[in-house]
Amino acid sequence: MTYQQMLSLIRQRKFLPIYLLVGEGFQRQQALSALVTAIVDPATKDFNLDVFHADEVDPSTLLETASSFPLMAERRVVVVKECDRLPLKTLKELVDTVTAAGLSTTLILDAQKVDFRKEPLRQIRTKGWVVGITKKNSIFELTDAIGSRQKDMALFILDRMLEAGESATHIIFMITRYLKTIIRVRKGLEDHVPREQIRERTGIHSYFLERFLTQARGFSDARIKRGLKALLQADSNLKRSYQNPRFIMELLVYHLCE
Template identity: 20%
Template structure:
């Protein structure tokens, strides 16, 4: 588990080479922060922390740095970003990389340097010799979306670090309003902690007061009101979005995304996929899958397919200017009210 690795890093149980692999940007950012924090004192960072982007710099330069003794400190940290040579991407690279130099280093890494490969990719090219060698020699940490349980555990820990308490209902509401986005949750927790102060308690009322609903969450609520025939509430959300200068075409796009997600999770759950499996397959946070599963129960597959066809028609009419943009969405919502 990523939390166990963080604990080891904080206890200065470091390894010479790390490979951070995956598309969960916040976990990537936090893991890198912990590694740097455990390796270097604040005053050492100017001398002993280096970052190289492999889209602009040859790997040999980074390796030469890794082999250089630290200056006025015990360790050096070399961060190697975007190692595209580990993937199967065919795009033309600006620089040529001397992979042999990297291979030599991996066989015998410098004991005084921590090298961190930051690979923001879904997967690497496992056929490549260098990929196999790196995965064998490095501590590989996969940056995947956390499960609901792990997200909640992490939220409680973050709150504890700032010496505040999170009520159970507040945790659930914060998850709901942020759609499980770790970066947003972290920012909101900092704000909530500052508001209640050290030793304070974050309640569901505090969350509702301070945490803004995302556009995606408003769309989810809008659809939920439609499903439960709360037409007044649904239209109110729509008109509020327009008042906040949200473009009808963007609202329509998010309606398409949400209904497509509902259809996907319905079909995948029907063939036996669990929440985490669905999240991995459709590449969204497990919490969004959980919410979509709740809504999917209230639709037949044929209904969802029909709704997506109607949204596609509305999108065409909106982009070709055949009907007023606001009117198109109003007509779509009214039709849904009558059908549900």
């Protein structure tokens, strides 16, 4: 299952008993946040959301928590980070517990990489409960870091994208599209347009709307003008300059995060 397929299912309120998030760290966090937001009622979050790290949790505590019924809510969510460090025996018991008839627990397993040759990981994959996170989503990481003015993170993501062979020209195109979306969101906020209408006009997925709204409020007219000018200059330099493309892109990110 892809990340987008997962979003489509939870938007329809179709939840799986188990999600195994595998792949790049930042995207896994996005997927985890989307799942928790969709499943857990904020009013009862303290009672129905438990997050464990595999190398720190006692197996009996983990199994007891997973087998508990939700309190004043439809479902309980149990998150196990770095699940590849969990003993396979414990993981199998956990999977068996969560898939027991009548249990209202959603188990979210998180790891950068797992060995699907081993049980119960092979079973999880066979059931279609794996959400594969790939580097194709990195552009969303980059624009998110830029929008939040996280310069060091943005430069790190940019470096990773360039190392993976991503085209500098395509990155500029995608950042430009992001900035145009921010402009449209700002216009909606200034005109006091309802949130749902802003979402419909911009095509932003509902799970990312709040982040766009927050970032749009942080963009002044001056910052947008600087950003558009920097994008135009970077595009021109890539086409007509002998400068190193990596240097051009790093300078662009630096200006966008100012």
